[in-house]
Amino acid sequence: MKKIVVTGAAGRLGRKVVSDLISRGYTVLGVDKERPEKMQCRFLPADLTDSAVAIDVLTGSDAVIHLAAIPGPVSQPSSVTFRNNVMSTWNITEAAAAIGLQKIVFASSVFTLGWHESPTAYWPEYVPVDEEHSLTPFEPYGLSKVLGEEIIATASRRTGIAAVSLRIMNVIQEDGYFAFPWPTPAGLLATRFVMWPYVDVRDAAIACRQALEADITGHEACFIAAEDLRFDAPTMALLREFAPKVEVRKALQGSASVISIDKARRLLGFQPQYSWRQLNPSEHS
Numbered sequence: 001m002k003k004i005v006v007t008g009a010a011g012r013l014g015r016k017v018v019s020d021l022i023s024r025g026y027t028v029l030g031v032d033k034e035r036p037e038k039m040q041c042r043f044l045p046a047d048l049t050d051s052a053v054a055i056d057v058l059t060g061s062d063a064v065i066h067l068a069a070i071p072g073p074v075s076q077p078s079s080v081t082f083r084n085n086v087m088s089t090w091n092i093t094e095a096a097a098a099i100g101l102q103k104i105v106f107a108s109s110v111f112t113l114g115w116h117e118s119p120t121a122y123w124p125e126y127v128p129v130d131e132e133h134s135l136t137p138f139e140p141y142g143l144s145k146v147l148g149e150e151i152i153a154t155a156s157r158r159t160g161i162a163a164v165s166l167r168i169m170n171v172i173q174e175d176g177y178f179a180f181p182w183p184t185p186a187g188l189l190a191t192r193f194v195m196w197p198y199v200d201v202r203d204a205a206i207a208c209r210q211a212l213e214a215d216i217t218g219h220e221a222c223f224i225a226a227e228d229l230r231f232d233a234p235t236m237a238l239l240r241e242f243a244p245k246v247e248v249r250k251a252l253q254g255s256a257s258v259i260s261i262d263k264a265r266r267l268l269g270f271q272p273q274y275s276w277r278q279l280n281p282s283e284h285s
Helices: 012-023 051-058 078-099 140-159 201-213 235-242 262-268
Strands: 003-007 027-032 042-045 063-066 103-109 162-168 170-172 198-200 219-224
Touching: 003 012, 003 051, 012 027, 012 201, 051 078, 063 078, 063 201, 078 103, 078 140, 103 140, 103 201, 140 162, 140 219, 162 201, 162 262, 170 201, 198 201, 201 219, 201 262, 219 262
Parallel strands: 003 027, 003 063, 027 042, 063 103, 103 162, 162 219, 170 198
Antiparallel strands: none
16 A cells, blocks of 8 residues: 545644655645645645545545544534535545545544533543443534444445544644643533543554554554543542542553553554653643
């Protein structure tokens, strides 16, 4: 696999993915609705909700990393987010399968677990959360990612195309660590569970390439997270205060993440390199 299409290539994660792939000798075609000011590779503006366009941009490639989506639950009207994300993923997946690409890498999300306007509406069944945990989205963005995973898994079962869905945490940019650590939740001031974990944009980009290169068959989903939380507080203390009914299947030392990345380590070789504790030590008491 040497010719890779990256959708959503103009986004902040997309640009990192493109840069990482090029540094490893891949030939990359970047695709996005908006043309970026600068792009390190050949670029095509494209609306992927058009199935013919999806076929056109993938023809001649070996694999696709599908990052394109309306991000988050509140940036666009619900119907717009749902239609755009589901239709673009359907079109890219069906085109990839029809053309005979070798692999699909899909940017799913931690929001598949359950983001809600109320910070106390969702708590997981157990921690650390792994890929066997149920997905219970409350809103169209998380739902669009769950359906995206199912669309890709369906195509993989039908055609044998290899695919990886990366359930990526809240992505932190290199210039975003000034805001860390987040204020520690206390008293009645809870923070949505799915906002506790995060991942550095560089680690997320590397995970995309590792998923591309992983020797797998069928469809696999993997969580991609840093090894710690956004807070400078013990994870177990936070769980006892805010989620006392959540089953703790493995003691979490210090500020360890509530998300397990064991599967990503095993299948992809993923190992996060960045933490706010290393990059912003002046904020760490």
